[in-house]
Structure formats: structure tokens, C-alpha cells
Amino acid sequence: MLELRRITAGYDRRAPVLHGVSLDIAPGEAVGLLGPSGCGKSTLARVAALLHRPDSGEVVVDGTPARGWRHRAPREQRTAFGVVFQQPRLSTDPRLTLAAAVAEPLRATGRRAEAGPRTAELAEAVGLTPDLLTRRPHEVSDGQLQRACLARALALRPRWLVCDEMTAMLDASTTAALVGVVEDYRRQTGAGLLAVGHDRDLLERWCDRTVTLESLTAPPGGPRAPAAGR
Known part of the structure; x- marks a missing residue:
């Protein structure tokens, strides 16, 4: 509860x-x-x-x-808790690729070994193709970036x-x-x-x-x- x-x-x-x-x-x-x-x-x-x-x-x-x-x-x-905010561009580090942004919670909690497989799993779930994962926030649309933010929110289950x-x-x-x-x-x-x-x-x-x-x-x-x- x-x-x-x-x-x-x-x-x-x-x-x-x-x-x-x-x-x-x-x-x-x-x-x-x-x-x-x-x-x-x-x-x-x-x-x-x-x-x-x-x-x-x-x-x-x-x-x-x-x-x-x-x-x-x-x-x-x-x-x-997993949190998704309204404005994805204000809640992501512009220096990170989408893959790095999704994996950020795993790295922050010492679970780097899970980062690759978990990121790939979540990217597929939210509809991010491998080429999008290599891009940075300014290179994708708001919708694509919000997909990455949702994946990030789910990273730690x-x-x-x-x-x-x-x-x-x-x-x-x-x-x-x-x-x-x-x-x-x-x-x-x-x-x-x-x-x-x-x-x-x-x-x-x-x-x-x-x-x-x-x-x-x-x-x-x-x-x-x-x-x-x-």
C-alpha cells in the first residue's frame, strides 16, 4: 500500500x-x-x-x-518508484545517448552488468529501435525521448x-x-x-x-x- x-x-x-x-x-x-x-x-x-x-x-x-x-x-x-515526468527534455541529461539514459538507474545502483541486456529489453518494449538508442536527446522527437524516459523509469522494476x-x-x-x-x-x-x-x-x-x-x-x-x- x-x-x-x-x-x-x-x-x-x-x-x-x-x-x-x-x-x-x-x-x-x-x-x-x-x-x-x-x-x-x-x-x-x-x-x-x-x-x-x-x-x-x-x-x-x-x-x-x-x-x-x-x-x-x-x-x-x-x-x-519509477517516475515519468511531463517534459522529457527537462528530465534527461542532454549529454547522454538514449541507451545511457535508460541504463542510468542501473549504473547508479551498482548494477552495471545488467545495463546492456536490460536496456535492450526495455527498448524493445517501448518501441525504440537500436539506431535511436545511439542518439542524444536533441536528435530525437519528444515522443521518442519520452519512450526512453518510460524505459528508464522501469529499469529497476x-x-x-x-x-x-x-x-x-x-x-x-x-x-x-x-x-x-x-x-x-x-x-x-x-x-x-x-x-x-x-x-x-x-x-x-x-x-x-x-x-x-x-x-x-x-x-x-x-x-x-x-x-x-x-
Whole structure:
């Protein structure tokens, strides 16, 4: 279970964008998160994936409270997540080939021996041909680069996927292909999914249930959430 308990978070403690938000996702469940631009959906996604420390509240991953954020999170918790962001060009190193970008999590966790076979396996799954793997981000389209970003997110076989507006910049055929890859992975592994977006039709077709950020927010005057740990 992935549990977000009364999360208050933002980038300025004086003006948080999330106020007492709670959400539970069961293993194998796909949850769509809807909301207008600027409402805090991406912030909640980053908190859920242990990439942003909330001002207060708690994240519980498979029964264990989060004990750190970003690189301070224990490896077991940190690598439980695969994340795909909206803008692939902002989330990839422009110096790396697509093959190196896909293999980056494996190398970072000391699993270099797996990098070649795993990269080839994932490239085939997401629809990247061998010639594309030798190119750098500026030499491929947004759709091709987002395929590499999805492959990178799956490299460590995560138990939880967070897709933050993953398809917002893509055409319909690429969107369908990438959603299909995510669903194949989930069927094979039982991974849970938090899919953030503003396209209600897509999320309702894709996910087991769809919620709005507003519906997850605690009413004013509710019990105070504990401060988040480091």
C-alpha cells in the first residue's frame, strides 16, 4: 500500500499548495489524479515518489513510513518508484545517448552488468529501435525521448509508478503506445500506479478509479498532521 496521510507541501512554507491531502493506493491499483493547472498535482506526485519533502504529513510505502527524501531516502524505498515526468527534455541529461539514459538507474545502483541486456529489453518494449538508442536527446522527437524516459523509469522494476502528465506533450498514437507499455508492466508485476493529468477521459479509461485533488483535501480545522521526517 502507498499511503499519503494529510500531506501539506509546497515550495514556500508561508504559502503551501497542498493542504492536508490524503490518498491510498493499493498494490496493483491504478489511480488517476485530476485537477486544473497549478493546483498542486505535480507537487503531490513528487511527494508520493519521495522526491519532495512535505511540510507536514506522512508517506507510508508498503507499511514503512518514509525515512528520507530524494537521495536521503533508503535505497529500498527510493528504488521502489519509477517516475515519468511531463517534459522529457527537462528530465534527461542532454549529454547522454538514449541507451545511457535508460541504463542510468542501473549504473547508479551498482548494477552495471545488467545495463546492456536490460536496456535492450526495455527498448524493445517501448518501441525504440537500436539506431535511436545511439542518439542524444536533441536528435530525437519528444515522443521518442519520452519512450526512453518510460524505459528508464522501469529499469529497476519498481513496485510503484508515478506518471506525471506523461502523455501531455504527445500525439494520440504515442500516448496509446506508452499507456499500453505501462499496463503491460503492471499486469506482469502487479505494480501500483498514480497517473496525474487533466484529461478526464484518458484517466477514466486508463485507471481503476479517478479522483480530484480537491476531494482529497482535509476540511479546515481538521487534526494537525505531524511534521515530515527527514
